[in-house]
Every structure is written in structure tokens, then in C-alpha cells.
Amino acid sequence: GDSVTQMEGPVTLSEEAFLTINCTYTATGYPSLFWYVQYPGEGLQLLLKATKADDKGSNKGFEATYRKETTSFHLEKGSVQVSDSAVYFCALRIDSYNTDKLIFGTGTRLQVFP
Amino acid sequence: GAVVSQHPSWVICKSGTSVKIECRSLDFQATTMFWYRQFPKQSLMLMATSNEGSKATYEQGVEKDKFLINHASLTLSTLTVTSAHPEDSSFYICSASTLDRGSGNTIYFGEGSWLTVV
Numbered sequence: 681g682d683s684v685t686q687m688e689g690p691v692t693l694s695e696e697a698f699l700t701i702n703c704t705y706t707a708t709g710y711p712s713l714f715w716y717v718q719y720p721g722e723g724l725q726l727l728l729k730a731t732k733a734d735d736k737g738s739n740k741g742f743e744a745t746y747r748k749e750t751t752s753f754h755l756e757k758g759s760v761q762v763s764d765s766a767v768y769f770c771a772l773r774i775d776s777y778n779t780d781k782l783i784f785g786t787g788t789r790l791q792v793f794p
Numbered sequence: 795g796a797v798v799s800q801h802p803s804w805v806i807c808k809s810g811t812s813v814k815i816e817c818r819s820l821d822f823q824a825t826t827m828f829w830y831r832q833f834p835k836q837s838l839m840l841m842a843t844s845n846e847g848s849k850a851t852y853e854q855g856v857e858k859d860k861f862l863i864n865h866a867s868l869t870l871s872t873l874t875v876t877s878a879h880p881e882d883s884s885f886y887i888c889s890a891s892t893l894d895r896g897s898g899n900t901i902y903f904g905e906g907s908w909l910t911v912v
Contacts, residue, residue, distance in 0.1 A: 684837070716903070723798065724887070724903035769838070780826065780891040780901055784838040 682707045686770045686785035693760055693792050701755040701788045703744075703770035711772040713737075713746050713753040714782070718767045727755075727768070760792045797821060798890050800904035807911055812876045815907045817888030823868035824890035829861075832885040832906075841886075844871040878911040885909075 686703040693699060705711065712731040716724040728737030733748035742757045753770060770785040797820040807813045817827055825846045830838040842863050843851040850863035860882075862874040871890075875882050887906040891899045 688835075721905070723800075723905040724889075726901070780889075780899055781828065781840055781843065782838075782889075782901065783840075784830075786835060786837045 682709075682711070682772065682774060682783050684770050684772055684783055684785040686768075686788055688786070689767075689789040691788060691790045693790070695762055695792055695794050696759045697792075699755070699757040699760045699764075699790065701768055701770075701790070703753045703755065703785060705751050705753065705770075705772050707751075707772055707774060709774040711774050713744070714771045714773070715742070715744055715753070715755050716769040716771060716784075718769065718787075720766070724769065760790070762792045762794055765790055765792045798824075798888065798902045798904040800886075800888055800907050802907060803905060804908045805910070807878055807909070809879055809911055810877055812874055813878055813909060814872055814874045815886055815888075815909070817871045817873070817890070817904050819869045819890045819892075819902070822890075822892040824871075824892060825868060827865060827871040827888055827890045829863060829871070829873050830887045830889070832887065838887060841873075844888075875909065878909070880911045883910045 683706045714729045715727040717727045718724045728739040730737040730746035736745045744753050744755045767787045767789045769787045771782045799818045801816045827844040829841045831841050832838045840853050841856045844863045844865040846865045852858045865871040888904045889901050891901045
């Protein structure tokens with residue numbers, strides 16, 4: 681079935697370090713891919729998305745490229761800040777199902793220290 | 795931007811009682827809302843799709859008589875956990891989608907509700 685696998689956390693980094701959070705997926709249809717972020721005490725917020733192969737989603741310095749050949753959508757940021765500390769969720773949506781149902785990964789907690 | 799609000803954020807209830815969690819879309823109408831559940835260190839798992847004015851659609855393995863969903867208006871869906879047991883303790887999150895001009899459907903999530911059954 682459709683699924684998302686992302687690296688376990690927590691990921692602990694110093695400020696200005698480079699961030700990569702791996703995400704791979706399995707899908708029978710043609711998925712759109714998403715990264716959501718959840719800051720402490722808040723709901724999930726869409727960080728970025730990509731709807732087709734080779735698309736690159738970007739927002740707030742974060743980037744992820746939809747790689748169909750490796751079924752991956754890794755999240756990267758060149759220089760993290762303390763304010764980036766949060767839980768990051770990779771997710772997919774099968775657009776051919778004409779639904780807004782999302783399938784999530786387990787979430788990866790990022791902790792950035794000054 | 796669009797906001798989805800859940801209430802309560804935290805709830806503790808005794809075994810055998812029922813507890814209701816509300817999900818409201820604050821500045822848009824949502825014909826469809828989704829209820830997710832998250833166990834510690836696990837994925838958000840979709841429980842059901844809540845449709846305004848009709849019965850909810852439950853995912854396989856979710857007991858519809860235990861997790862009652864009502865979507866009485868375009869801005870409110872409720873999840874009632876009936877005869878709660880400690881294994882129902884979890885983090886429950888709702889989402890709602892709205893059609894944004896030029897960008898398709900956008901999904902917004904509530905803050906989530908922690909349920910502890912003692």
C-alpha cells in the first residue's frame with residue numbers, strides 16, 4: 681500500500697548547520713508530496729510541496745526535490761536557526777484518488793541549539 | 795490565513811466515559827474534514843473523513859460506533875470517543891480543506907487534542 685518513511689529523530693544540530701531529513705515513499709498512483717512542520721503547541725503547517733517528478737518545493741530556506749527514480753523527497757536547509765526547532769512530517773497524497781487524504785511519515789523532531 | 799481550531803487541547807477522562815473533541819474552521823467553510831490519530835513516535839493515521847450533512851467514511855480498522863463523528867455544519871465537525879479506555883489515549887488531529895483560487899485545495903490542520911483516559 682501507499683506509505684511514507686522518514687528518518688527517526690531527534691536530529692540535533694547547532695545553529696547554522698546544514699540540515700537533511702530523509703523521506704522516501706511508496707505509492708501506487710501519482711502522488712503529490714508534502715512537508716509539514718509542527719511547532720510546539722501549534723497545528724501542522726504546510727512547509728512546502730511538489731506535485732510532479734523533478735519539481736522542487738521551497739519555503740523559508742527549506743527545499744525538497746521530488747525524485748521519482750529514487751522515490752524520495754528529502755528536506756534540506758543550508759543553515760538552520762534555533763527557530764526551526766519543530767517536528768517535520770513528510771506526507772503524500774494520491775491525486776488520482778480525487779481526495780485530500782494524506783499519508784504521513786512518523787515525523788522527525790529537529791532540535792537546534794545556539 | 796485560514797485557521798482550523800480544535801477544542802479542547804487537553805482532556806483527561808475516566809474509563810467508561812465519553813469525550814467530545816471539536817474541530818472548527820474559523821474563516822472558511824469546509825465540506826470535508828479529516829480526523830487523524832497519532833500514537834507516540836508513530837505516523838498520523840487517518841481515522842475517518844467527515845462529510846457535512848452525511849455519514850462519515852471510516853478507514854479500515856476504525857470502529858465507527860466507538861469514534862462517532864458528526865459534521866453538522868460547514869464549520870464544525872466533532873469526534874466523540876465513546877466508552878473510552880486507556881488504549882484510546884492518543885493525540886487526535888483534525889484537518890479541513892478549502893479551495894484556493896489558482897492553487898487548488900489547501901489543507902489546514904488543527905492544533906491537535908491530547909486525550910488521556912485514566
